[in-house]
Amino acid sequence: MSDSPVPALDGAGGATPLATQPPLTKVELAKSSFCGLDLAARLDELASMGWESLDEATLTIHLKWLGIFFRPVTPGRFMVRLRLPNGLISADQLEVLAEVVDRCGDHGSADITTRQNIQLRGLLLEDMAPLMNCLERVGLTSRQSGHDNPRNITGNPLAGIDPDEFVDTRPLVGAIQNVLLGPDGPRNLPRKFNVAVGGAPDSFLLHNDLAYLPALWQGELGFTVMVGGFFSAQRNELAIPLGLWLRADELPLFTLAVLRHYERRGDRTTRQRSRVMYLIEALGIDAYRDEVLETLRSLGGGAGDAVLNDGPHLVSRAPRDICGVHPQKQPGLCWVGLNVPMGRLDSAALYRLVELARGYGSGELRFSESQNVLIVDVPTQRVAALLEEPLLRRFPSDPGPLLAEAVSCTGNHYCGLALIPTKSTALAVLQELEQRLVLPEALRNHWTGCPNACGQPYMGQIGLMGAKARKEGQMVEAVKIFLGGSMADDPQLAVLYEKAVPLSDLPDVLETLLVERFGASRRNTSA
Amino acid sequence: MVRRPGPSSVPVPLLAPELPFEPDPGALPAPGHADRWTWLLSLRRQRPLVLEPWLLAIEVGQLEPEADLLAVLADQLDADAAIRLLRFWLQNPERSPSLPNLVGRVRDTAVADLLAAALADGGEGRLDSVCQTLLLPLLGHQRRSGDFPLLQKLVLQPGPRQVRQSALEGLILGLSAWPLPALRSTLVSLASDLDPLLAGAAVDALARLPNARSPLSLLERSSLEASVAERLQRRLRALPTSSLLLLVHGRADGFIPPDIRSLAAELEQRRGAPVRLRALTDPSPLPPEPLGDSLSLIPLFLLPGGHVRHDVPAIATALRRQGPVRLLPFLGAWPCWQRALAFEVVQGAADRARPRWLHHPIAGRLAVRYLAHLERVTGAACIQTPEAHNDLVALAGDQRGGLMPLCLGASRLSECLVPLLGEAAAAPLLARPALREGLLQALEVLP
Ligand code: SF4
Numbered sequence: 001m002s003d004s005p006v007p008a009l010d011g012a013g014g015a016t017p018l019a020t021q022p023p024l025t026k027v028e029l030a031k032s033s034f035c036g037l038d039l040a041a042r043l044d045e046l047a048s049m050g051w052e053s054l055d056e057a058t059l060t061i062h063l064k065w066l067g068i069f070f071r072p073v074t075p076g077r078f079m080v081r082l083r084l085p086n087g088l089i090s091a092d093q094l095e096v097l098a099e100v101v102d103r104c105g106d107h108g109s110a111d112i113t114t115r116q117n118i119q120l121r122g123l124l125l126e127d128m129a130p131l132m133n134c135l136e137r138v139g140l141t142s143r144q145s146g147h148d149n150p151r152n153i154t155g156n157p158l159a160g161i162d163p164d165e166f167v168d169t170r171p172l173v174g175a176i177q178n179v180l181l182g183p184d185g186p187r188n189l190p191r192k193f194n195v196a197v198g199g200a201p202d203s204f205l206l207h208n209d210l211a212y213l214p215a216l217w218q219g220e221l222g223f224t225v226m227v228g229g230f231f232s233a234q235r236n237e238l239a240i241p242l243g244l245w246l247r248a249d250e251l252p253l254f255t256l257a258v259l260r261h262y263e264r265r266g267d268r269t270t271r272q273r274s275r276v277m278y279l280i281e282a283l284g285i286d287a288y289r290d291e292v293l294e295t296l297r298s299l300g301g302g303a304g305d306a307v308l309n310d311g312p313h314l315v316s317r318a319p320r321d322i323c324g325v326h327p328q329k330q331p332g333l334c335w336v337g338l339n340v341p342m343g344r345l346d347s348a349a350l351y352r353l354v355e356l357a358r359g360y361g362s363g364e365l366r367f368s369e370s371q372n373v374l375i376v377d378v379p380t381q382r383v384a385a386l387l388e389e390p391l392l393r394r395f396p397s398d399p400g401p402l403l404a405e406a407v408s409c410t411g412n413h414y415c416g417l418a419l420i421p422t423k424s425t426a427l428a429v430l431q432e433l434e435q436r437l438v439l440p441e442a443l444r445n446h447w448t449g450c451p452n453a454c455g456q457p458y459m460g461q462i463g464l465m466g467a468k469a470r471k472e473g474q475m476v477e478a479v480k481i482f483l484g485g486s487m488a489d490d491p492q493l494a495v496l497y498e499k500a501v502p503l504s505d506l507p508d509v510l511e512t513l514l515v516e517r518f519g520a521s522r523r524n525t526s527a
Numbered sequence: 528m529v530r531r532p533g534p535s536s537v538p539v540p541l542l543a544p545e546l547p548f549e550p551d552p553g554a555l556p557a558p559g560h561a562d563r564w565t566w567l568l569s570l571r572r573q574r575p576l577v578l579e580p581w582l583l584a585i586e587v588g589q590l591e592p593e594a595d596l597l598a599v600l601a602d603q604l605d606a607d608a609a610i611r612l613l614r615f616w617l618q619n620p621e622r623s624p625s626l627p628n629l630v631g632r633v634r635d636t637a638v639a640d641l642l643a644a645a646l647a648d649g650g651e652g653r654l655d656s657v658c659q660t661l662l663l664p665l666l667g668h669q670r671r672s673g674d675f676p677l678l679q680k681l682v683l684q685p686g687p688r689q690v691r692q693s694a695l696e697g698l699i700l701g702l703s704a705w706p707l708p709a710l711r712s713t714l715v716s717l718a719s720d721l722d723p724l725l726a727g728a729a730v731d732a733l734a735r736l737p738n739a740r741s742p743l744s745l746l747e748r749s750s751l752e753a754s755v756a757e758r759l760q761r762r763l764r765a766l767p768t769s770s771l772l773l774l775v776h777g778r779a780d781g782f783i784p785p786d787i788r789s790l791a792a793e794l795e796q797r798r799g800a801p802v803r804l805r806a807l808t809d810p811s812p813l814p815p816e817p818l819g820d821s822l823s824l825i826p827l828f829l830l831p832g833g834h835v836r837h838d839v840p841a842i843a844t845a846l847r848r849q850g851p852v853r854l855l856p857f858l859g860a861w862p863c864w865q866r867a868l869a870f871e872v873v874q875g876a877a878d879r880a881r882p883r884w885l886h887h888p889i890a891g892r893l894a895v896r897y898l899a900h901l902e903r904v905t906g907a908a909c910i911q912t913p914e915a916h917n918d919l920v921a922l923a924g925d926q927r928g929g930l931m932p933l934c935l936g937a938s939r940l941s942e943c944l945v946p947l948l949g950e951a952a953a954a955p956l957l958a959r960p961a962l963r964e965g966l967l968q969a970l971e972v973l974p
Contacts (some may be wrong), residue, residue, distance in 0.1 A: 026574055048703045050670045052634030056602075072601060075632040076668055076700040099765045102758070103731045106724065126702055126735055233568070416598040416629075419564065450564060468559035475559040499561075 022269040028190075030057035031148065035187050036065025043129040051076065051125045065149065065187075067142025068128055071121075072416045077107050079414070080120045080131065081145040086155035086173040086197075087116025087367040091357040093138045094350060094365060100131055102347035110350060112343035112371040114407055114456055115194070117145070117152040121414060143181060148189045150180045150259060154208075156199035157368040161328040161335055161376055166214040166221055166314055169199035172251050179252040184299075186259045190266030190274040194230070195255055197223070202319045204487035206238040207231060207459060209276045210258055213313035217245045224313040227258070227288075228277035233451040236458050236493055237277050241311025242289050250301070257296035265291070318487040321442040322368050323404050324397050325383050328376070334383055335376045336360075338392065339399035342408045342423040343371030352391045360386045370444075371407055400434035401442040403427075408447040409455035411466075418449030419466035420477045425503055426464070432507045437520040444485070458493040460485045461518070462510070469500035478502045481509070483517070550576060552584040558593055571599045578608045586615055592623040597630065606635035613641055620658045631665035639669035647677060656687040663690070667697025670704035679713050682725075691725055699732050711742055718746050718755065726755040734762035741972035768800035769821040769853065769974060772846070774839060775935065776828070777806020784936035786957040787827075790967065797971045807838055813845055822852045823973055829859040829933055829956075831897050832889045855973075858935075858966075859897065867965040869905040874961070875931060882929035883908045885922070887940065909933070912940055923947035932956075 024032075039046065039062055051059060051070065059070045069079040082097075100120055101108035107122030123131065135141055145152060153176050155169030156162060176195060179185060196205040198213045205211035209230060212223035223246050229239030246254055258276075267274040267282075280288045293306055322337035345353075353373065357365045362377035373395070378386055387397060409415070411422030426447040448455030449466040457463025463482030468475055478500040485494035501509050514520035548569045555570075556563040570576070581600055584590040592615070604612070609630050616626040631638065642662055645654060654662070663681065666674050678701075681694035695717065698705065714736075717729035733742050743763050751759060773791055777783050783806050795802035805813075824846065826839045835857045843854045858864055875882045884901065888911050898909040910930075913919050923930060923944065930948060932941045934955050944953035956962045 050634070050668075050701070050704065052632065052668055052670065072598065072629065072632075075628065076664065099761065102761060103734060103765075105728045105731050124699065124702065124735070233565075419595075467561075468563070470559050475557075 024268050025271050027061065027148075027271060028268045030061050031188050033057070034062065036062035036147075037143065037187065039063060040066055040132065043125075043132065047124075047126040047128060051078075061147060064146030065144055066128075066132070067145040069146055071414055073412070073414055074107070074122070076124065077104075077121070078123045078125060078128070080123055080128070080142050081113070081152075082118050082120070082135070082140055082142045083145050083152050083177065084117050084140075084367065085153050085177045086159055086170050087157050087369075088170065089118070089140075089365050089367070090138075091354045091363040091365065093140050094357070095354045096134050096138050096140070098347050098350035098354060100127065100134070101345075101350060103127075108347055110345040111410065112340055112345065112367045112373065113152075114369050114371065114454075115152040116154050116157060116367045116369055118367065141181070144185075144187075148191050150186065150189070150193045150195060153177050153180075154194075154196040154205070154369060156197075156203055157322060157366050157374060158335065159199055161330065161333070162200055163327065163329040164202075165200045165329075167199045167248065169197045172197050172212075172248055175252045176255045179256045180259065184256060184260075186263040189259065189263050190268045191271065191276075193259060193262065193276065197251065198313075198315055201314060201316050203315050204319050204491065205229075205315075206491055207456065208239060210255065211239050212246070212251055213315050215245055215309070215313040217307055217309065220247070222247045222307075223251065224309060224311055225254070226311070226313075228275075228280050230275045230277060231453045231456060231458060232272070232275070233453065234272050236453070238491055238493065240280075240285070241309075242292075243285065243308055243310060244289065245307040245309040253299060253301045254292075254296060257299055257301060258292055260299070261292050261295040264295075316489045318444075319369070321404050322370065322372060322374060323399055325387070327380075330377070332380055333376075334378045334380055335374050336378055336383065336386055336397055337368070337372055337374045338395040338397055339372050339404050340395050341399075341403060341427050342406065344423060349391065349394065352389075356386065356389060356391065369407075370405055372404075400430070401439040402430045402434055402445060404442045405444040406430055406447065407445070407455055407460070409449050411449045415449060417452060419468060420449055420479065420503065422447050422449040422455065422466060425477075425479075425506075429503075429506050429510065433510055433514065436507070436511055436523060437514055438523055439514065439518065439520045443514070443518055444487075446485070447479075457482050458485055459487060460494055462513070463494040467500045469502050471502045471504070476502045476504070479506060481513070483513075548573070552580050552590055555590070555596070558591070558595075563595070567595055567599050571602065574603070576600075576603045578603065578605075582608055582611050586611065592616075592626055594623070594625040594629070597623065597626055601629040601632070604630060604633055606633050606637055609633040609635070609638050610641055613638070617645055617654075617658075620654075620661075624657075624661065627661045627665055631662070632668060634669055636671075639666065639671050639674065642666045642669065643671075643674055643677060646681075656690050660687075660689040660693040663693035663697040664700055665697075667700035670701040672704055672706060674701075675705045675709065679709065682717065683713065688722060688725075691722070692728070695725060695728055695732070699728070702732065702735060707736065711736060715742055715746065718759075719749055719751060721752075723752045723754050726752060727758045730755060730759050730762055734766065738974045740766050740768065740974050744972040767821075768798055769823050770801040770803065771798070771970065771973065772803045772805055772822055772824050773970075774805050774807065774824060774826045774828075774842065776834065777808040778938070779808060781806040781809030781811065784938070784955075786955065787936040790957055790963065794967055794970050797967065805842075807834055813842070822846065822850065824852055824854045825970065825973075826855070826857040827935055828857040829935060830886060830889050831857060831859065831893050832887075832891075836893070859901070861969065863969050864966065865901065865904045867962050868901070868956075870965075871931075871956075871959055871962055872905045872907045875929065881907055882931045883910050884933045885910055885912050885930045885940070885944070886933040887912060888914075907931070916943070919943065920947060 067081045071079055097110060097120060101110050104122035109121045111119045113119055153173045155173040156165060159169040194208040195210045196208040198205050206226060207229045211226040213226060215222060215224035225242040225244040225246060226239035227242045229237055262276050266279050323339045325334050325336050327334055353365060357363050357375050360378045360382050361375045364376050366374040406426055408423045408426045412418035413421060444460050445462045446455050446457045446460030447464045448457045457465050463485060464479040467478045467480050469478035480496060480500060481498035482494035483497040484492055486492040550570055550573045556566050585592050612626060612630045642665055646659060646662055646666060678694050678697045682691050714729040714733045718726050720726045733739055743759060746759055775783060775787055783804055791802050791804045824843050826835060828835050843852055846852045872882060884907050886909055902909050929952055932944055932953060932955060934940050936957050937955050941953050941955040
């Protein structure tokens, strides 16, 4: 393996002579100069210097260790990505975020992400030091939420209230985050790393680098380990079985072992080939598993007890549409799922959500991977009043079948790579189609502004990717259409169906597609 | 039901395998070409990129300055390159509206000079309002304090709404670079602007300045548009307030007169944060627990006597063992308090001879200097309270002018004076509405 980009494992396989190793990427060199977390104490000083005086690596790489993102499209107005393990947030915490967004005026907004997380936009560098203090005060953090770090850990958005759940994912997700952000956690991974814990029959998680799916072994409920899922511009993979079954209490240390192993062994010479799947392929799944278990042993874990299995699990259906009123497993209580169009929240909506969660529920809210919000613990007798609240005219609990399951990336308003304004295009097209069509059920549609695929177009029953096309001699904004994504028990990634449809033609093209392929019927327009 | 996993992997090859890449402007696929996005992604990875051919191709019209190309070049621009592209744009602003934002973020004196010249009256180009709107935030990015007057002028003077908003965005983006008093007063005036968007943004910017509570609290008394007033309330609620500990002399056994207690209660209500009172005469020990996250200790003493010089610092030292304490100067030293006393003297002298301050006995050079200063500022003589009651009676009967007790709340002195001067003239300072309100306002806006 002298030409392998995989660095040798300490004490297992001997050392690869340095001279034969390809050089590190520029990003790796910058990352190794210092840890971005060290900037936390210097935020005030950086703010008074002005962001323009920061070197490019600090601005575009190191600050992301604190969850702070420079946005070239809005220079001077930064984004902060939080961590919300399992998508949970309290009204008190959301109120702090509402204030942060509100003080950014027209520039401020908060986006619900596909990792059940929140991104705040429009902030100044001057806002960062006080913001970090506020976050800490209310038990939130934005630490290690960007760049080559373990990203927000997702779980069942209905954990603890779900009549269908096998296991409450909240404590597991929390424990994994604690270990990863703790003193032994990784600080410099070769690339980003997504971890998720499933708890219900609809916990589709195979797009994660490491996914724990609920599974039985000899009658005991635990987790089958799946590894290597990821989407990128170059390649898309669903996670594959690692061949292990773990008890719930083993997840935190095992996750740490996977990440510590990846930190040491992942490829740092080619960023396009550094996601963990490439490491798995380079080593072979069995050798990869052995090395991870070796790392687990070195961390004091009981790797000898690991149960080998070939990947059976209890996840059997596509994720539910969480919008609407649903009984919780606690008698007399409901969760109310609200559709947030394209996941975008302004300060007025944030303040109102805080009031609704306090006034009708227990003061807790949750975010789903479909970029929607849930108010939980609403007494049944209070539901009717909640449904009359003015905010629900903006964020309905009974959205149309297209808007309910629409997911979108940021688009060109904030992202320099976007080829189309993703969110506004999606909203306009879907609203138009909801007017024209009746659909038998919610239809998952994923919109993404460019081939980087942050909007996960391959997971949609319909996926739409920003592109350019020529129409009547003019270059115009367009989308590629992908079809066939499934998150059910036979998962499939969507494949390219239409190369470039100009946005002006899109409603008509999609209308035909929805009628012909998805059982939609046209509304009687004369009625 | 136990499920087997689906297909273990579903590779979707989207892009052709990478070929050796030539970063040549002539090879850039045309806008709309299927390969352009990938090509630009490869260009983005070229570090360092030789910029000259790209700049030249744009300048001679061989390449259109499309936003996707500029976004890639912008990552690697130095000041010279940024200036060339900005100059190109100033000649052809309609060709690429996204250019300034992408290119002008290079922070450099020459870039700042170019922007300032383009924006200043009579500068090269005389820009229309759309172009001004694009450039003003960039001038703010440059953070040169010398550009503050231009931004200030454009935000305050009547003009197109977008230009004023952009000038304000310029001020906000350079916030910590501007002269603070001038910035603060600019934002305070803007907060009352007829345009609620501008006014709201000014309130938000004020809330980010050091000691923001003070200007924001003062704004509360202005008449603001309803949405701006609500915004102001939200900003005030979110600002951290430190607790105040008002230190007073007190009477026997730590008794604090009702007028001082009511001042503290009203202050607490106005600030929305704890206000505690403590008398020097209080025999009980200081509370052992911290008095909040941060505490300001306010010595409400009127003269620099032994209490101010010895007792107050000792109390501050004791309190600092429990947490951070900010010790303010004694009240008598506050210029706003001295101005309020001067005003009271003028009011009191309106219908009769100028009154004199009757103060507690005090000794030492500092005290002498202070009393001389107070006489100068207020225009009223300072007279030490005589020890013998008869002397006090004689003083009260002196026709050369009235007497005003220099004591904050009701005290033995003010009570002695009531039969001699009458209720109104013998009133302690807190019983005088203008002084009380002035003190409340000064305490209210403390951070
Ligand atoms: S998919 Fe492309 S356009 Fe959308 S956020 Fe990601 S990089 Fe930006």
